[in-house]
Amino acid sequence: MPATKDVIINFIKENFVMGRSDTVIDPSMSLIESGIMDSTGVLELVEFLESTFSIKIEDEELVPENLETIDNIIAFLNKKGVA
C-alpha cells in the first residue's frame, strides 16, 4: 500500500495541478498561498480524506493547522488515528 503522503500528493496532483506536472509540491508549502487549492478545493480534499481513510472530519477541524500543507495534513491524520 502506498504511503499516506503519496496518496495525498497524488490526489492533489491529479485534481489540482494537472497540466502543471512539473510542479513540485513541497510538503511544507502552503497549498492555498501557492494557488494550488481554493475554497472548493479544500472541501474536495476533505471529502477525499474522509472517504479514503474512513474518518469523520468535524467542521471545527477545517483550520489551517490541519490542512494548510501536506505536512499539516499528515500530522492531522496521525492525530485522527490514521497511520
Add this chain to the structure above:
Amino acid sequence: MAALVQHYLEETAQRFPDKIALCHGAIKATYQEIDSSANRLAHLLREKGLKPGERVLLVMENSLDSVRAYYAILKAGGVSVEVPDRSTRAEVAYFLENSGARICLLSKASAARLTGIAAPVIIGPDIAFEHPGGEYVSWKTSEVMPDDAPAAQIDENSLAAIVYTSGSTGKSKGVMLTHKNLCTNTAAIVTYLGLTENDRAMAILPFHYVYGKTLLNTHFATGGSMVINNRFAFPNAVIDEMVKKECTLFAGVPSTFAILLNRSIFAKTEIPSLRIVTQAGGAMAPALRGRLLECIRNATLYVMYGATEASARLSYLPPERLKDKLGSIGIPIPGVEITVRDDSGTVLPPHTSGNICAAGPNIMQGYWQDREETDKALKPWGLVTGDLGYKDGEGFIFLTGRKKEMLKVGGERISPKEIEDAIIASRLVHEAAVIGRPDELLSEVPEAFIVPIDAKTFQIEPLIAYIREELSPQKQPRRWNIVGSLPKKSSGKIDKEALKK
C-alpha cells in the same frame, strides 16, 4: 456625493487621517498613509507617461498594495482595468490587447506567474523580473515621489474603470464605468445599508469583482474600515477574524454562504459585532436563505441584485420584507428605475414576465470598443440586463430566469462559448458543448461534452492539462463526458437542452 471616486479617499483622509482604514493580516494602514502612498504611485504613473483616460491593467489579489494601486490609477487620471489575479498569461494578453493598456501593475504572486507578458511598462515587486523589450519598475521607485495629489485632469464623466465580464460571443467584454457611475452607486448603497464611519467590512470578495469593489468604495466613502482576508479556503479562520476584529458587515455570494453553513463553525459562532450581512451575485436557494437567517441572529440580511453593467447594484430587498416577499430581489435602489419590458421595449403589466431593464446614473457607458454588443445591451429605455422576471402589484421584482446558456459560477458570469472555444483550440476535440451543472457550493459549474477527433487514441489528461493552462479555475469544466456525437436541432445547432437531460 463625491465627483471623482478618489475624492472619497481624499476627503476621508482629511476627516480621519490617523484612523486605520485597512487591515490585512498583520498589516495595517491609516487613511493618511493610503492617500499619500497612492499619490506617490500616481506621480510615478504620470512619470511613466500615463495620459488622462489611459487604461492601466491591475492584476493583484486584494491587498493594501492593490488598494493603493487602484486609487493611484484614478488620481493619475487613468482608467483602472482590474482583472482576476489568477488570470492566465493568455487571458492577460487578451486584456492588454483589448484595453490597450500600456502599463500593468503586478503583485508578488501574479508577477511570479506572469513572466513574459507583453506590457511595455510593468510596475511590480522589488524582484528580478525578466522583461525583455519592456521596462520593469519596482514599486519602491514611487517612494521618492511627492506626497501630494497630482492635479486632476478628468471630470465626473471621465471613465474610471473598465470591468471585464463574459460575453455571449465568447470573449470578455469591457464594461465602461465613469466616475459618476461609481459615485452615484456608492452613495445609493451607503444610503440603503445605512453605513457609517463605525462600520467595518470583512472583505473576502475580490476587488476586481464589482460587488467586492462596492465594499471598498462605500467603506472609504463613509470613513469606515476594511479587513481583507483572501483565505476563505479556511472559513473558520475568517469567522475568527471577524470576531477578533469586530467586523460589522459581511458580504458574500450564494456559494460563500453554502460553505459557511455547510462546512464551518459559522452556525455555532456568535459574532456580536456583526450587524449587516449582504448577499448578491445570483439567486440563493430559499432553504439556504432560511438557514442563513437563523444563523446570523441579530444581524440584518440584505438580499441584493445587480450587474457589472450597473456599476454593481440595481435593487435590494428591504429586510423587513424578507419573509413576505420570499424569493424577491426587492425594489430599485435610490436613483434607479427598473422596468419589465417585452422585446420591443413596451412596459409589461405586473405579474407578466419579460426582460428586466434598468435606467439610472449608475448604468455603464457601453462595452469598450464593441458597438454591436453595446447596441444590444443599451436601449433608449436603459440597460437590458439579460435577466427575465416580473414585478408584483407592489413593485417587488422576482427573477424567473436569465439569458440562456450563460453560466454563473460562484457569482461570476461565465460564457460556455469561451470554454468551448478553448477546448476546440486544443485540436484534440472535434466538437464541444458546455452546459451548467447545478452545484450546491457554486450554484453552477461547467460540464463539458466532447467528441474526440480520434476516439481510439484520445486521452482526457492532455486536454485537461491544456485547459488548465488556458482558462482560470472557475472556467475549467468539473465534469467531462466523452461522447460519440452531440444532439443537434434541425437547424444543425447543438441542442443543449437535450444535453441537460
